[in-house]
Amino acid sequence: MPTESTFPSIPIPDVDLWTFMFERKPEERQYPDDRVIYIDPDTKRSYTYAQVRSVALDFGKGLKANWGWEKGDVLAFYTPNCIDTPAVTWGTHWAGGVLSPANPGYTAEELAFQLKDSGAKALITQKPFLSAAREACQKVGIPDDRIILMGDERDVTGRFKHFSSIRNISGVSRFRKVKLNPKKDLAFLVYSSGTTGHPKGVMLSHTNIVSNVLMGYQGEGGNLSWKGGKDNQGDRILAFLPFFHIYGLTCLVHQALYSGWTLVVMPKFDLERFCTHIQNYRITFAYVVPPVVLALGKSPVVSKYDLSSIRMLNSGAAPLTRDLVEAVWKRLKIPIKQGYGLSETSPTTHTQRWQDWQATIGSVGYLLPNQVAKYMSADETEVPAGQTGELWIKGPNIFLGYLNNPAGTANALTADGYFKTGDVGHQDKAGNFFITDRVKELIKYKGFQVPPAELEGLLLGHPDVDDAAVIGVYNAEQATEVPRAYVVPRKGIEGTKEKERDIMQWIEKKVASHKKLRGGVVFVDDVPKSASGKILRRVLKERVLEEQKKALKAKL
Incomplete structure (x- = not known):
């Protein structure tokens, strides 16, 4: 029989992401409007909850007024992490649009593929990436006036508008939020590389992301809070995971605003700056990946900083070995738990409980609420606990399919709603899940x-x-x-x-x-x-x- 989550089932509201984030009842959002959510540690620029909502609303109205934005239109991102990303994201959703984030490390050719496949109508980037962005847009027919900038640098020639000018227009009060079907309408098109060599557009609905934010909140078990702690400032999360990746997009951008955490945003990972920000901002939690854990366990750089404010790290995106976890604990007394997920699952499906991190090292933890899972043999029959098989998962966080790829969708999703993850592992008698290998060749x-x-x-x-x-x-x-x-x-x-x-x-x-x-x-x-x-x-x-x-x- 498939395994059900040991977490209590949670209600998933049938709402789009804008409604979920900005139209909650006061008792559902416990933190105040002036709570600072996003901070740029380099420029000291920040957004409170109220500021994110205001800027997002203006941007969404600007999209409609300037470009006649319609439901389902795709806005592509080609940028490192930026504290403007959340407002632009939800403004696009307000206008009925879909976000398709691309890796800023892509060449113009790689970016052009995603722009064409997603059908992007416009692109938002930052000034240092304009050259490649423009080249890619020219390849697919996106005009210069549909390339906009965000971040702190502006185009001195005035040729490329800043997103703030898209929103700063008069006479937009006539525009109204677009009505969406949360279960069917897309919120994001994230691209996941396939073994055929071409990335696949993973279609994620509003319900997919709403459900995963709520599932992730339950997975942290109330251990993270917007208030309290030694300085009564609540938990502060260091965000270096790329916002163009579903891990950072859901677990950082969305979870922070939903939960009221303060997110200290790094454009990309740098060990020295990572340690500096932990020390200066008294960071209490971070989502990381194994190479970062390795650096914390071995790099001499780490010894120069006080990292004692960290209460827990959560590692994902790749398997984490016992040696790495124990090395960091021995050196810094920082506990590390592990989670698991994929782009197709929005992403998080499993996590270790905070109190279990040491007892179940090597496991990805328990299945999060509202899901069922099973391990399947090569002939697609379920294997019992303890035996190895491919992990299949079903839940409200499972994607709608691959864009323009019905064959890929049919191979990934079963008729009864299971997603075949392509990852191999087993479950122990206590209900802990383990991932040991990959069926896929990525x-x-x-x-x-x-x-x-x-x-x-x-x-x-x-x-x-x-x-x-x-x-x-x-x-x-x-x-x-x-x-x-x-x-x-x-x-x-x-x-x-x-x-x-x-x-x-x-x-x-x-x-x-x-x-x-x-x-x-x-x-x-x-x-x-x-x-x-x-x-x-x-x-x-x-x-x-x-x-x-x-x-x-x-x-x-």
């Missing part, structure tokens, strides 16, 4: 998904490459997988170190940073393939394991 570099087929396709375009295969190789120093290419060189080309560097640099110019061949290039005589021509990555991974065993024996 490489996870620091939480980012790297599709091997995309890199293989690019490699085959190199004039000196006859064949290629890419796999993920675990790098203990970085606590993450890194992409490694196995290349068959063209006849007459020697597999030298110089040629390896040439190929790596060639790829580097064509992809986002997280897709670089950090695992190097290995020259081989042939790429192992099945009779049907499918690359046998399993064979290459087994080869790596044998090499690692030999290397370990040599050290002993």
Whole structure:
């Protein structure tokens, strides 16, 4: 029988995100209007709850007045974390729009694919990213006057408007909030890389996000609060996880406003600044990923700072080993729990309870409320507790499908509503879930998904490459997988170190940073393939394991 959540079931209101966030009854939102929610630690700029609502409302009206924004129109994001992101997001929702966030590390070509696939009508970015943003928009026919800026820098030429000018117009009182069907209308189109090499547009409804915010709130078990603590300032969360990723989008942007937490927003991760902000703002909690846990356990930088205000860290996006958790506890006495989720699940489906973090290290914890889950064998029959299978999950947080991809949707969602996660694991007798491997072949570099087929396709375009295969190789120093290419060189080309560097640099110019061949290039005589021509990555991974065993024996 499928496992039901051990958390009490919670009511999921049938409302869109604007209503959920800004039209709650006073007793449902316990914190005041002047509560500071988002802070930029570099500029000291901030937003209170009331300011977020006001700016979002003006922006939503501006979209309608300036561009005739209609229900279902897509606004793409191409920007690092910014405290303007929440207001722009909910303003777009007020106007009936859909947000599609893109990685600011994307090349113009990669961004153009997402803009075209999502049908984006406009793009919001920051000034340092204008060049690539404009190039991508030109490829798909988005005019310059549909590229807008946010953040602190403005375009001195006046060619590209700042979002604040989109909202600062008169005569917009006639516009009204668009009526939405929360269960069917999209709130977000987030892109998740597929093994085919092209990212897939994950369609997330308003109900998907509303339900996951409420589920996540229950998962933290009342341990985080908007008030209290030693200074009565409540919990302060350090936000470096990218807002273009569903992990940061739901767990940080949405959860902070719903719960009244103060979010100290970093544009991207930097260890020195991470530690500085924890010390200066007395950060009490952070959502992190394993490479950050590794740095906290080993980096000498950490010793220069007082991190004692941290009450708990939550790690997600990739598996976390016992060694990393115990190293941080031994060094800093900071506890770390683990959670699990995917873009298709909005994202969080499991979390360890605060009180259980030490007893269940290695587990992703318990199933969050309003969900059922089961582990399935290769022939799609359910396996009992303790046995390994693929995790299937059903709940109100499960996505609606992949945009423009009915075959992918049919393969991922069952007729009775289960999502096949592609992740393999088991459940113990106490109800803890474990994730041990992936059915899918995606490489996870620091939480980012790297599709091997995309890199293989690019490699085959190199004039000196006859064949290629890419796999993920675990790098203990970085606590993450890194992409490694196995290349068959063209006849007459020697597999030298110089040629390896040439190929790596060639790829580097064509992809986002997280897709670089950090695992190097290995020259081989042939790429192992099945009779049907499918690359046998399993064979290459087994080869790596044998090499690692030999290397370990040599050290002993």
